[in-house]
Amino acid sequence: MTASYCVVGGGVSGLVAAYRLRVAAGPDASITLFDPADRLGGVLRTERVGGQPMDVGAEAFVARRPEVPALLAELGLAGRQIGATGVRPLIYSQGRLHQMPAGTLQGIPAQPTALAGLVDEATMARIRDEPARPLSWRPGADPAVADLVGDRFGEQVVARSVDPLLAGVYAGSAASIGLRSAIPALAVALDRGARSLTDAVRDALPPPVTGSVFGAIDGGYAVLVDALVRQAGIRWVQVTVERVDRSPRGWQLTDDEGARHHADAVVLAVPAPRLARLVGDVAPRTAAAARRIAVASTALVALALPGGTPIPPQSGVLVASGEQHAREERRIPLRAKAITLSTRKWGQRGNVELVRLSYGRFGDDLARSAGDEELLTWAGQDLATAFGVNTQPVDCHVQRWIDAMPQYGPGHTALVAELRAGLPPDLAVAGAYLDGIGVPACVSSATKAAASLVTSRVAR
Numbered sequence: 001m002t003a004s005y006c007v008v009g010g011g012v013s014g015l016v017a018a019y020r021l022r023v024a025a026g027p028d029a030s031i032t033l034f035d036p037a038d039r040l041g042g043v044l045r046t047e048r049v050g051g052q053p054m055d056v057g058a059e060a061f062v063a064r065r066p067e068v069p070a071l072l073a074e075l076g077l078a079g080r081q082i083g084a085t086g087v088r089p090l091i092y093s094q095g096r097l098h099q100m101p102a103g104t105l106q107g108i109p110a111q112p113t114a115l116a117g118l119v120d121e122a123t124m125a126r127i128r129d130e131p132a133r134p135l136s137w138r139p140g141a142d143p144a145v146a147d148l149v150g151d152r153f154g155e156q157v158v159a160r161s162v163d164p165l166l167a168g169v170y171a172g173s174a175a176s177i178g179l180r181s182a183i184p185a186l187a188v189a190l191d192r193g194a195r196s197l198t199d200a201v202r203d204a205l206p207p208p209v210t211g212s213v214f215g216a217i218d219g220g221y222a223v224l225v226d227a228l229v230r231q232a233g234i235r236w237v238q239v240t241v242e243r244v245d246r247s248p249r250g251w252q253l254t255d256d257e258g259a260r261h262h263a264d265a266v267v268l269a270v271p272a273p274r275l276a277r278l279v280g281d282v283a284p285r286t287a288a289a290a291r292r293i294a295v296a297s298t299a300l301v302a303l304a305l306p307g308g309t310p311i312p313p314q315s316g317v318l319v320a321s322g323e324q325h326a327r328e329e330r331r332i333p334l335r336a337k338a339i340t341l342s343t344r345k346w347g348q349r350g351n352v353e354l355v356r357l358s359y360g361r362f363g364d365d366l367a368r369s370a371g372d373e374e375l376l377t378w379a380g381q382d383l384a385t386a387f388g389v390n391t392q393p394v395d396c397h398v399q400r401w402i403d404a405m406p407q408y409g410p411g412h413t414a415l416v417a418e419l420r421a422g423l424p425p426d427l428a429v430a431g432a433y434l435d436g437i438g439v440p441a442c443v444s445s446a447t448k449a450a451a452s453l454v455t456s457r458v459a460r
């Protein structure tokens with residue numbers, strides 16, 4: 001009998017799972033994908049801004065990881081991969097722009113001079129003297145990044161050097177992210193017996209990269225989404241799945257219109273809070289683990305400024321934590337957590353300068369509570385504060401990503417193992433909360449999910 005699969009969620013995780021199922025199960029298998037959104041792709045979303053395609057969710061991928069380049073090649077899109085221009089970002093801290101420190105591990109320095117100008121003299125001395133302080137480390141420990149770095153190097157290193165990077169990746173902070181997920185190589189170096197944090201950072205620092213660290217897709221992520229949809233040969237049902245129940249022949253999915261759908265096996269590729277609601281009855285252990293994964297929201301303002309607007313020749317600005325409250329210190333606040341100067345980062349497109357500003361971090365409610373007009377006003381003020389640019393945009397787009405960014409808190413790996421252990425063999429999960437938040441890790445989790453269903457079917 002031909003296999004019938006259901007995939008719930010049409011972000012990159014669901015689409016890759018569907019595509020992998022098609023490749024493995026052949027042209028006769030029935031693959032139905034559920035997603036209520038107006039288009040597929042989830043956080044991969046490309047809009048036209050200033051006449052140019054612009055990603056308003058994810059815009060890049062780590063190019064040294066193999067998953068995305070391999071997938072592009074498989075789909076016949078290798079020629080669409082582009083690299084970043086190589087210009088570096090800046091850090092905004094204490095009301096001014098700083099060069100991004102070189103030779104750090106996610107902002108953690110191997111020597112004090114890396115942070116000269118960014119932190120005060122007392123912090124520099126503390127970093128210099130750190131190797132002489134005894135370090136107590138339990139192999140396998142997974143503290144929040146802020147706990148380790150704050151204790152060894154001080155709060156300024158956390159707020160001004162580490163937080164800006166983690167806010168960019170997770171919309172979180174060093175306080176909400178565990179060391180083992182954020183910087184696995186550092187955890188390994190500490191487990192191996194490094195005598196100080198300085199020694200561990202030196203041990204874990206990768207050799208300098210030649211070529212571009214980040215890749216992107218010419219035409220935006222929509223190019224990948226369209227190819228996956230086409231080549232996965234899915235039937236898209238534009239509804240929300242409300243229930244997942246056991247049926248005598250596999251699974252029964254109930255959607256928000258009350259319709260029921262049968263599947264031999266199911267991939268659930270929805271964010272963790274949704275997963276918890278869907279599998280409460282059929283996989284309670286999984287649901288309980290999924291409930292413990294916190295999420296953050298972020299709002300993105302995409303602007304097209306007239307060509308020639310004097311923005312700096314950098315890829316963007318990462319903002320130290322606390323800058324949004326600078327008014328309390330009688331300074332002008334910068335509300336964005338990050339600014340990407342897209343046309344500087346990826347190269348000129350048309351006669352516009354494309355800029356993205358993102359708002360909202362884990363623990364605040366900005367992405368939900370701020371209105372579009374308010375966000376656009378902040379974006380204008382932030383460009384003036386950071387660069388002295390007061391130019392009116394020629395086009396704009398506001399995009400919100402609610403609960404879209406899972407927080408990889410301390411103990412995340414064990415939590416995910418528990419989550420997966422509670423699943424029956426014909427129910428698989430894929431998504432950004434499992435093996436890493438980035439697109440490459442989503443591709444990997446989706447590949448794993450599809451393979452596990454195919455294997456479980458063969459075994460029956």
Ligand SMILES: Cc1cc2nc3c(=O)[nH]c(=O)nc-3n(C[C@H](O)[C@H](O)[C@H](O)COP(=O)(O)OP(=O)(O)OC[C@H]3O[C@@H](n4cnc5c(N)ncnc54)[C@H](O)[C@@H]3O)c2cc1C
Nearest residue numbers: 009011012013042043057058059060240241431432438439
């Ligand atoms: C603003 C932002 C910028 C980012 N930038 C980058 C970047 O530059 N590089 C990078 O590598 N990563 C980046 N990431 C991370 C990465 O983009 C995401 O982790 C990834 O795209 C998530 O894909 P997903 O398919 O797991 O989830 P999603 O894209 O969230 O897709 C889940 C889908 O499930 C659907 N859904 C939910 N519930 C149901 C239900 N009950 N029934 C049916 N459908 C349902 C939703 O409508 C949605 O379409 C970024 C993330 C954000 C938010």
